[in-house]
Amino acid sequence: MMDKTLPQFGPRESMEYDAVIVGGGPAGLSAAIRLKQRAASEGTEVSVCVLEKGSEIGAHILSGAVMDPIAMTELFPDWKSRGAPLDVEVTEDRFLFLTEKKAYKAPNRLLPECFQNHGNYVVSLGNVVRWLGAQAEELGVEIFAGFAAAEVLYNDDGSVKGVATGNMGINKLGEASANFQPGMELHAKYTLFAEGARGHLGKQVIQRFDLLKDRDAPTYAIGIKELWEIDPKMHQPGLVIHTAGWPLDSDTYGGSFLYHLDNNQVAVGYVVGLAYQNPYLSPFEEFQRYKTHPEIRKFFEGGRRLSYGARAIAAGGLQSLPKLVFPGGALIGCDAGFLNASRIKGSHAAIKSGMLAADATFDALRAARQSDELAAYPAAFKESWLHEELYRARNFKPWMAKGLGIGTLMVGIDQLVLRGKAPWTLRHRHADHECLKPAKESTPIVYPKPDGKLTFDRLSSVFISNTNHEEDQPAHLTLKSRTVPVDINLEKYAGPEQRYCPAGVYEFVRAENGRDLLQINAQNCLHCKTCDIKDPTQNIVWVTPEGSGGPCYPGM
Amino acid sequence: MKVLVSVKRVVDHNVTVRVKADGSGVETANVKMSINPFDEIAVEAAVRLKEAGIATEVIAVSCGSSQSQETLRTALAIGADRGILVECEGELQPLAVAKLLKAIVEKEQPQLIIAGKQAIDDDCSQTGQMLAALCDLPQATFASKIEYQNNLLTVTREVDGGSETLELVPPAIVTTDLRLNEPRYVTLPSIVKAKKKPIDVIPANSLDVDIATNLEVLKVSEPPARKPGVKVGDVNALIQKLKSEVNVI
Numbered sequence: 001m002m003d004k005t006l007p008q009f010g011p012r013e014s015m016e017y018d019a020v021i022v023g024g025g026p027a028g029l030s031a032a033i034r035l036k037q038r039a040a041s042e043g044t045e046v047s048v049c050v051l052e053k054g055s056e057i058g059a060h061i062l063s064g065a066v067m068d069p070i071a072m073t074e075l076f077p078d079w080k081s082r083g084a085p086l087d088v089e090v091t092e093d094r095f096l097f098l099t100e101k102k103a104y105k106a107p108n109r110l111l112p113e114c115f116q117n118h119g120n121y122v123v124s125l126g127n128v129v130r131w132l133g134a135q136a137e138e139l140g141v142e143i144f145a146g147f148a149a150a151e152v153l154y155n156d157d158g159s160v161k162g163v164a165t166g167n168m169g170i171n172k173l174g175e176a177s178a179n180f181q182p183g184m185e186l187h188a189k190y191t192l193f194a195e196g197a198r199g200h201l202g203k204q205v206i207q208r209f210d211l212l213k214d215r216d217a218p219t220y221a222i223g224i225k226e227l228w229e230i231d232p233k234m235h236q237p238g239l240v241i242h243t244a245g246w247p248l249d250s251d252t253y254g255g256s257f258l259y260h261l262d263n264n265q266v267a268v269g270y271v272v273g274l275a276y277q278n279p280y281l282s283p284f285e286e287f288q289r290y291k292t293h294p295e296i297r298k299f300f301e302g303g304r305r306l307s308y309g310a311r312a313i314a315a316g317g318l319q320s321l322p323k324l325v326f327p328g329g330a331l332i333g334c335d336a337g338f339l340n341a342s343r344i345k346g347s348h349a350a351i352k353s354g355m356l357a358a359d360a361t362f363d364a365l366r367a368a369r370q371s372d373e374l375a376a377y378p379a380a381f382k383e384s385w386l387h388e389e390l391y392r393a394r395n396f397k398p399w400m401a402k403g404l405g406i407g408t409l410m411v412g413i414d415q416l417v418l419r420g421k422a423p424w425t426l427r428h429r430h431a432d433h434e435c436l437k438p439a440k441e442s443t444p445i446v447y448p449k450p451d452g453k454l455t456f457d458r459l460s461s462v463f464i465s466n467t468n469h470e471e472d473q474p475a476h477l478t479l480k481s482r483t484v485p486v487d488i489n490l491e492k493y494a495g496p497e498q499r500y501c502p503a504g505v506y507e508f509v510r511a512e513n514g515r516d517l518l519q520i521n522a523q524n525c526l527h528c529k530t531c532d533i534k535d536p537t538q539n540i541v542w543v544t545p546e547g548s549g550g551p552c553y554p555g556m
Numbered sequence: 557m558k559v560l561v562s563v564k565r566v567v568d569h570n571v572t573v574r575v576k577a578d579g580s581g582v583e584t585a586n587v588k589m590s591i592n593p594f595d596e597i598a599v600e601a602a603v604r605l606k607e608a609g610i611a612t613e614v615i616a617v618s619c620g621s622s623q624s625q626e627t628l629r630t631a632l633a634i635g636a637d638r639g640i641l642v643e644c645e646g647e648l649q650p651l652a653v654a655k656l657l658k659a660i661v662e663k664e665q666p667q668l669i670i671a672g673k674q675a676i677d678d679d680c681s682q683t684g685q686m687l688a689a690l691c692d693l694p695q696a697t698f699a700s701k702i703e704y705q706n707n708l709l710t711v712t713r714e715v716d717g718g719s720e721t722l723e724l725v726p727p728a729i730v731t732t733d734l735r736l737n738e739p740r741y742v743t744l745p746s747i748v749k750a751k752k753k754p755i756d757v758i759p760a761n762s763l764d765v766d767i768a769t770n771l772e773v774l775k776v777s778e779p780p781a782r783k784p785g786v787k788v789g790d791v792n793a794l795i796q797k798l799k800s801e802v803n804v805i
Binding site: 008013015055056059124126142144147167168169178179181184186229264306407426463464466467468552554 | 568571572574577583585586588613639738740741743744745747748751
């Protein structure tokens with residue numbers, strides 16, 4: 001696209017900043033805020049802008065979420081009086097092992113620390129991020145929502161120069177329409193990538209600078225979430241329930257969360273590790289089925305579903321964390337992969353990593369440096385509580401990947417007996433896309449039909465995610481090869497993209513000539529990035545659509 | 557020619573609107589709000605008049621809470637020169653807005669007032685017409701084309717069964733229909749510039765206008781869910797169903 005229009009309309013205009021931050025989530029906004037705070041306290045100026053591809057800050061944010069306020073307190077010691085939307089303190093923790101009909105509650109004294117949530121808050125991360133956005137603007141950060149960073153720009157010496165926003169008004173054929181507006185170049189002394197898990201530019205930077213050298217393969221999960229308004233009689237603000245077990249088989253890593261917010265709202269979701277093997281597995285349908293469990297459905301009967309969404313989650317932990325810096329910038333938040341899988345929490349880590357990177361950036365700027373490596377950031381991370389926390393949690397996901405039985409036992413030993421200080425570190429040996437077994441070695445799974453009250457189909461779900469993309473634009477889900485979807489994905493793996501995509505983007509249809517065809521309904525895309533991760537031959541490449549496209553979550 | 561454009565902050569058109577659990581209204585908490593799409597078309601029309609050398613100044617005005625400043629910033633990013641916020645909390649009905657706008661019209665003395673034909677939240681389609689009546693100005697509603705020559709506005713209107721062309725002597729009021737234009741994509745530099753453009757905030761109660769609501773909302777409810785359709789095998793089965801189940805033939 002870029003190449004077609006640049007000769008015609010280029011060169012693009014550019015704007016200069018000290019720091020450009022790609023992504024207005026908890027990591028990006030915290031970094032922006034920290035930069036401005038440091039500048040204010042030291043009486044200097046620093047120019048910072050944040051690019052957000054969602055139509056507003058928070059539009060693409062989706063998380064459980066239970067938030068550990070530790071990093072928020074470091075960023076804003078007075079967050080309470082500033083009115084941060086951390087209102088519902090966790091009042092009760094339940095961990096349930098589910099079988100098809102029964103639920104067994106784990107005694108709280110046996111729960112490792114990572115599953116204990118006292119002192120934490122049930123939040124809508126979307127609302128927290130909107131609040132952070134307002135704080136950032138007040139401090140003078142320029143926030144550009146509705147603009148996707150589509151391209152990394154490099155200096156002649158190979159260091160990152162900044163990013164370019166995508167062109168607007170390109171039609172389906174890749175040509176400029178009447179309303180065409182070329183992208184802008186944003187040049188920066190340092191560029192921080194904060195796109196979240198499997199960031200589209202982060203992925204390119206990781207490859208270009210070989211940042212995963214000597215690290216384990218990154219591994220991910222998909223989280224699917226619904227927001228409900230339930231019967232007030234069943235509502236218990238601050239109640240936090242996690243489950244493991246049914247409906248997943250014991251070899252598949254995954255589990256659920258169910259958080260009671262205020263105003264009779266409940267956030268419920270399901271997380272499935274993307275290293276799953278059976279191509280017939282559908283995370284979306286596992287989630288729908290999970291809600292029918294007697295211990296779970298009781299909360300939702302008589303309630304109504306308000307919203308829906310999905311997002312891939314970085315779950316590799318410390319072993320899979322890439323090198324964080326490269327000449328001209330850094331990866332922060334889950335663009336690097338700071339989520340603590342054992343606590344299923346990442347927002348505190350995102351905020352902390354953003355602050356650490358911002359400190360390193362500010363110090364470098366003050367020393368009149370630019371476009372070099374911010375070595376102080378990984379060094380500060382190593383010394384931080386975040387490193388300590390991730391170190392303790394490092395074996396959780398690898399143990400759980402060995403199955404629920406042994407996983408639970410070994411996590412118990414690892415966390416309760418050894419307190420995370422085990423003398424071993426388990427490795428992630430395979431990338432998620434390498435894990436699928438051929439369909440003929442796998443058992444098809446028959447999922448129950450949705451009832452439209454408690455369980456739903458994909459399309460009615462996508463509808464309430466407020467997802468929209470400008471219709472006349474090229475599909476942003478690109479294929480390296482046009483033949484691979486049918487010849488390999490459908491032939492060998494029974495078309496897994498139809499099942500792992502939580503938005504019904506991928507459909508195999510039969511053409512008039514009797515040939516199978518992959519149809520891509522790009523307009524449905526929730527920007528979860530699961531296809532980019534799980535596609536067995538890595539043939540699907542997610543790129544940014546026109547800015548402001550995608551979901552518009554109402555506080556997920 | 558000075559042009560005044562009125563803009564309203566509404567629930568974004570991509571958002572699935574949800575009725576509040578108690579039926580008192582539509583949920584706006586945590587919901588994305590945007591400039592009313594018809595008002596965006598109005599701003600675009602005004603800015604194009606300015607770019608064509610016809611308008612000398614484009615003023616965007618909004619009535620509502622302080623958050624409507626965001627909506628005004630959008631108008632400024634499209635190209636309006638300055639903004640006016642008539643600030644008040646609480647509900648504003650079309651008549652109240654028309655009265656407030658009249659006060660601004662008297663103050664600013666624009667030659668042309670462009671408004672969206674309706675807001676996509678309440679779909680009233682009243683404010684422009686009420687404003688015309690209150691100011692005793694000529695109006696052309698549902699415009700799909702605006703031309704200006706020799707101190708005369710020629711406006712093509714979308715009417716049932718076709719189009720109608722009116723000539724108006726300014727000062728006049730025009731309300732915009734969908735086909736008038738396709739608003740531009742705002743650019744990053746224009747957003748940066750818009751942040752520096754002035755917005756005057758005028759408290760509504762300083763304008764000596766009665767903005768009390770005279771309509772009371774009793775209840776807001778969702779339309780009944782549509783029953784799922786069925787597929788019939790052939791024409792006979794269809795006729796059978798129309799006769800026996802739908803009772804239309």
